[in-house]
Amino acid sequence: YEPDVGFSVFTDSPNVIIRYSQLAETGLIQPGSRVRYNVLFAGTPTQLDNYENWLLPQLNDDTHSWRSIEDGDSxxxxxxxxxxxxxxxxxxxxxxxxxxxxxxxxxxxxxxxxxxxxxxxxxxxxxxxxxxxxxxxxxxxxxxxxxxxxxxxxxxxxxxxxxxxxxxxxxxxxxxxxxxxxxxxxxxxxxxxxxxxxxxxxxxxxxxxxxxxxxxxxxxxxxxxxxxxxxxxxxxxxxxxxxxxxxxxxxxxxxxxxxxxxxxxxxxxxxxxxxxxxxxxxxxxxxxxxxxxxxxxxxxxxxxxxxxxxxxxxxxxxxxxxxxxxxxLPADAPNYFALNIAEEKVDDLRAMFAREDIEATDQYPLIPGRVTHHNGTELIDEVTKENREEVEQGDREEGFGRELSLTWRDTVPPNNEVVSGEWWGDNAEPQVSVEKQAAERLEIKVGDTLTFNIGGEVFTVPVTSLREADWGSLQPNFYMIFNTSTLADFPATYITSFHLDSERKDELYQLFRPFPEASLIDLDAIIEQxxxxxxxxxxxxxxxxxxxxxxxxxxxxxxxxxxxxxxxxxxxxxxxxxxxxxxxxxxxxxxxxxxxxxxxxxxxxxxxxxxxxxxxxxxxxxxxxxxxxxxxxxxxxxxxxxxxxxxxxxxxxxxxxxxxxxxxx
Incomplete structure (x- = not known):
């Protein structure tokens, strides 16, 4: 348990902590490795504001960033x-x-x-x-x-x-x-x-x-x-x-x-x-x-x-x-995430939840993939000094900077609301729905086209709707959601969240014993904070x-x-x-x-x-x-x-x- 781990479940936790003096022995950092350094500052609001005003003009926007507890959507x-x-x-x-x-x-x-x-x-x-x-x-x-x-x-x-x-x-x-x-x-x-x-x-x-x-x-x-x-x-x-x-x-x-x-x-x-x-x-x-x-x-x-x-x-x-x-944060808010669930075990997992009277959210398929083009313009992961000019001229655009977890479903997720465009309903033509904040950052609009690369397979789909997601609901949310016919043929693992009373925590091992490939993330510490x-x-x-x-x-x-x-x-x-x-x-x-x-x-x-x-x-x-x-x-x-x-x-x-x-x- 790390008190300052943050609230991004999938990127901040769990972490591996290694003594700095022994880092070289692990061989983790090699030529070409991408390493990020974080420095933490504490002080009064006035001290931090003054330091921020002094520091920001000296930072390089391409390689540095400044974040506070008020930033983000946790x-x-x-x-x-x-x-x-x-x-x-x-x-x-x-x-x-x-x-x-x-x-x-x-x-x-x-x-x-x-x-x-x-x-x-x-x-x-x-x-x-x-x-x-x-x-x-x-x-x-x-x-x-x-x-x-x-x-x-x-x-x-x-x-x-x-x-x-x-x-x-x-x-x-x-x-x-x-x-x-x-x-x-x-x-x-x-x-x-x-x-x-x-x-x-x-x-x-x-x-x-x-x-x-x-x-x-x-x-x-x-x-x-x-x-x-x-x-x-x-x-x-x-x-x-x-x-x-x-x-x-x-x-x-x-x-x-x-x-x-x-x-x-x-x-x-x-x-x-x-x-x-x-x-x-x-x-x-x-x-x-x-x-x-x-x-x-x-x-x-x-x-x-x-x-x-x-x-x-x-x-x-x-x-x-x-x-x-x-x-x-109701009393029965999900306090566990279950990841990496095999596709053939999804029905068994649903049956287990029903049998044990455990309230769970929907099971979402997960496929890692990258967005490579927006309206035919190439997206790049990192904006460096070398490619900054291309971005400013419009030859290339800044992308997400990482792989995304892609999913599909026929209905709008319970904690999402379509704010622009229309959900696909029974339309089986390939299409994608984009989360509103991500769309604003990349200037994506309804009617635009996005190109994806999943395991070497490249395809282009139109954006038919924009969604507003409740990122504070402690339930699975996604930047990109496809209709079923677009991604159904790709192999996927599944994710879900569920609530288990604290007095039943000792049962977790037996409950998930039939699902050895599944990973569990405990959210109780986050919810309590x-x-x-x-x-x-x-x-x-x-x-x-x-x-x-x-x-x-x-x-x-x-x-x-x-x-x-x-x-x-x-x-x-x-x-x-x-x-x-x-x-x-x-x-x-x-x-x-x-x-x-x-x-x-x-x-x-x-x-x-x-x-x-x-x-x-x-x-x-x-x-x-x-x-x-x-x-x-x-x-x-x-x-x-x-x-x-x-x-x-x-x-x-x-x-x-x-x-x-x-x-x-």
Whole structure:
């Protein structure tokens, strides 16, 4: 057992290990032998990236290659790549949510100080003096907030590292200074950029507001707020992802979605008002409030929808990732490969599997062969300096560089899907199906012709289909599959995979005693390592999910708090007109219930559309519709927003009219 053997069953295992000082005595290396040397490097991601950037320009592409654990299409690489993409996506969405909460809080802070600025100006304070007061105040608030955030982050990170280390049975490195520097930069950038426009309006509050409370500051440069907010979010996306194209795609897509969500929100608010007019008095009051604050409610609904959508997106994406990993590695996944099975023993092997109740995949014939020509152009195994010019001129093309294991069958393999062309069905004419990735590498298309050499016999067949194979299924997969009539006359050995419970391993010798020519490859070590990695990644994903949910909750709470002052004014008027506390309580609950339900519905639509793109374009998964969430989304949104709104307004509802008026004054 070699822990670092890799996951290519047929090329990496089994190996023969020989002491280097005794290599010459074996006589294995002779003039003309082809020898490859591998050098392994370990270090932090930054060290490896820096070394790679320094090394690659000095390598010769003809003879050197650089590979990392993320390269290739092994189950481990796929699991790590998907996990890394999820972490990146979740962290970016968490940053957007947190930045939104900061923006709402900054707006609310400035609005609450409109009267204070008006009073300062009536007492003779100038703009410069007021600016210094509030800038200093905001800087102190920001500094304290960043300090508290750093302390909380350090405490949570320390706990998480200790807990994860206990779960994994291994020590983990402490965080470097970079996350703390990034956190401080994020806090300062968000506080400054999201506060600039509200602070500008705050300072421009006229002194007459003391007499006319409806007067506010300058709104002529409203576009400045959108530029500052949008630029800040985009900058944070780039700062965290270090990938401008991903950040641009998320930002543009998010901006487009925000516009659509605003439009849908306004339409639903209008429709809700018409329907609410036919309902009871509490519903009519709630719908009137929605319509009266249509502009503010649309923005509030956008924040609610964004927060709910991102939370649903992270939760569903996590569940889909884990489910996809479990589908790849179910409890009964094949854990043995049987190779070199004689053709005359295939029926006996099937009978043995059936008799012993062993679940096995199909038995595939294997014939070694080479692809020699593509559309009549010769393919070469190695591109050297001598033949590089011929390749560049198109006289020759780069091939697979080795013999391939060729097979045939009448039906599409269970873990394959035809993505281009058509399967042959009953057509007995010679033809071949090519795996999609191999076809892309050699630029093979449906309708092209390929020439093969099998044991000195050369023949040419057309490509009639391209297949997408699941290379992480731990089942036999092939680059080239022929129809039966093309290769049936060639002698072949067979391959299959099967699952045998660990408690039955002692039976292997007796089970395969009638098949002495067969070779067995044990995959249990590989499967166990993949499951261990997936388990570790799942723990990390859980903590990321919790942090994103906290950020989403902050957005919801900040948005509810932002409307408190206006609602207080409405309560004073309604109480003065004789509205009972019960009526007001119900109307507020219904209003937040409708806001949450509409936000949940919009969030569900946006979430499913986003998942469709993420699953197919980012995570290389099959797209699935989550129809249950079309019910869960609106209900959960209505319940969560209604509870938050009801709790936030409970103190206002309990106060009498005199108390409310005194609080306003």
């Amino acid at each position: 189950p481990l690489a796929r699991a790590l790549n998907r996990a890394e993409r999820f972490m990146m996506l979740a962290s970016l969405l968490g940053v957007v949510l947190a930045a939104t909460a900061v923006a709402v809080a900054a707006q609310r802070y400035c609005q609450r100080n409109y009267d204070v600025v008006a009073i300062f100006k009536t007492l003779g304070a100038g703009k410069q003096q007021i600016r210094k007061i509030f800038v200093l105040h905001l800087l102190l608030l920001t500094g304290i907030s960043v300090g508290v955030g750093i302390l909380l982050g350090w405490l949570i990170q320390s706990y998480v590292i200790n807990w994860v280390a206990e779960q994994l049975g291994a020590s983990l490195p402490s965080a470097s200074w970079r996350p703390y520097a990034l956190a401080i930069a994020t806090g300062l950038i968000s506080a400054v950029m999201f506060t600039l426009y509200p602070l500008f309006r705050l300072i421009s509050i006229p002194p007459l507001r003391v007499l006319h409370r409806q007067m506010v500051g300058v709104q002529a440069i409203r576009w400045l707020q959108w530029i500052l907010s949008g630029g800040t979010i985009y900058g944070l996306l780039v700062l965290y992802s270090q990938q401008w194209w991903l950040s641009t795609a998320l930002f543009v897509g998010g901006a487009f979605a925000a516009g659509i969500l605003l439009l849908i929100g306004r339409l639903l608010i209008g429709a809700g008002r018409k329907a609410g007019m036919q309902a009871g008095s509490a519903w009519r009051l709630a719908m009137a409030g929605l319509q009266r604050r249509a502009s503010a409610n649309s923005v509030q609904m956008l924040s609610f929808s964004t927060a709910i959508m991102l939370l649903l997106l992270v939760i569903v994406m996590r569940n889909d990732l884990l489910a996809d990993w479990q589908r790849q 993949i499951r261990e990695v997936i388990s570790q990644v799942s723990i990390a994903i859980l903590f990321v999910l919790v942090l994103v949910m906290i950020a989403g909750a902050l957005v919801l709470i900040a948005q509810v708090q932002a409307s408190m002052e206006e609602r207080q004014k409405e309560l004073v008027i309604l109480r003065t007109l004789g509205a009972s506390g019960k009526l007001l309580s119900r109307s507020i609950s219904y209003e937040f219930l409708m806001l949450g339900a509409i936000s949940g519905l919009i969030a569900t639509i946006a979430m499913d559309l986003s998942l469709l793109i993420l699953q197919t374009q980012v995570f290389n998964m099959d797209a699935t519709w989550h129809w249950r969430l079309w019910l869960v989304g609106p209900i959960s949104g209505a319940v969560v927003v209604a509870l938050l709104g009801r709790l936030a307004c409970s103190r206002l509802i309990r106060r009498n009219t005199a108390q409310l008026i005194r609080k306003l004054i």
